[in-house]
Amino acid sequence: MVIKSAKFEISNTDVAKCPQGMRHEYAFIGRSNVGKSSLINMLTNHSGLAKTSSTPGKTMLINHFLVNDEWYIVDLPGYGYASRGKESREQLKQIIESYILRREQMTNLFVLIDSRHKPQKIDMEFMQWLGENGVPFSIVFTKLDKLGLNVGKANIGAYKQALLEQWEELPPIFATSSVDCRGREELLAYIEELNKL
Numbered sequence: 639m640v641i642k643s644a645k646f647e648i649s650n651t652d653v654a655k656c657p658q659g660m661r662h663e664y665a666f667i668g669r670s671n672v673g674k675s676s677l678i679n680m681l682t683n684h685s686g687l688a689k690t691s692s693t694p695g696k697t698m699l700i701n702h703f704l705v706n707d708e709w710y711i712v713d714l715p716g717y718g719y720a721s722r723g724k725e726s727r728e729q730l731k732q733i734i735e736s737y738i739l740r741r742e743q744m745t746n747l748f749v750l751i752d753s754r755h756k757p758q759k760i761d762m763e764f765m766q767w768l769g770e771n772g773v774p775f776s777i778v779f780t781k782l783d784k785l786g787l788n789v790g791k792a793n794i795g796a797y798k799q800a801l802l803e804q805w806e807e808l809p810p811i812f813a814t815s816s817v818d819c820r821g822r823e824e825l826l827a828y829i830e831e832l833n834k835l
Contacts, residue, residue: 639826644682649699662709668750670716673780676816753779757800776810783815
């Protein structure tokens with residue numbers, strides 16, 4: 639798939655105010671500081687599209703980006719950012735859950751996981767919740783450039799093992815790096831397939 643255009647369309651906290659119409663939406667979510675904005679920028683070939691920040695947990699909104707005037711990338715707030723107050727965390731949980739469970743246009747949710755870490759309880763619980771609610775999702779491992787090839791494979795393998803303790807079959811899995819563009823073609827090809835459905 640060739641990305642001809644990508645532009646920011648709207649930000650909000652209310653799923654009811656998301657764009658009208660039935661264009662496919664591909665939402666990206668992950669723990670804070672997982673490299674979500676960098677991945678979106680790499681996919682769209684647009685370095686300043688999603689705002690990257692050195693402060694984890696910066697995205698507090700549902701951000702829609704229109705790609706090729708045909709489909710949306712949706713940047714969701716990160717989950718599990720511990721230093722937020724209880725009220726703020728609850729508010730974020732509401733925003734995330736209402737989008738994921740109520741947005742008919744969401745074709746697939748890409749769950750981003752930092753490949754440098756062992757399986758994290760919060761990620762495992764989040765994916766379990768997605769499974770219980772029948773949410774279509776894929777796993778995207780990020781920051782593969784920061785690891786040697788064997789270490790990256792071993793870490794992804796450990797995650798697969800942990801997932802297979804709870805799941806009969808695994809969702810699609812992608813290995814990416816926003817630095818060297820690893821995984822870009824595979825992710826875009828997957829989106830292109832889903833766009834045809």
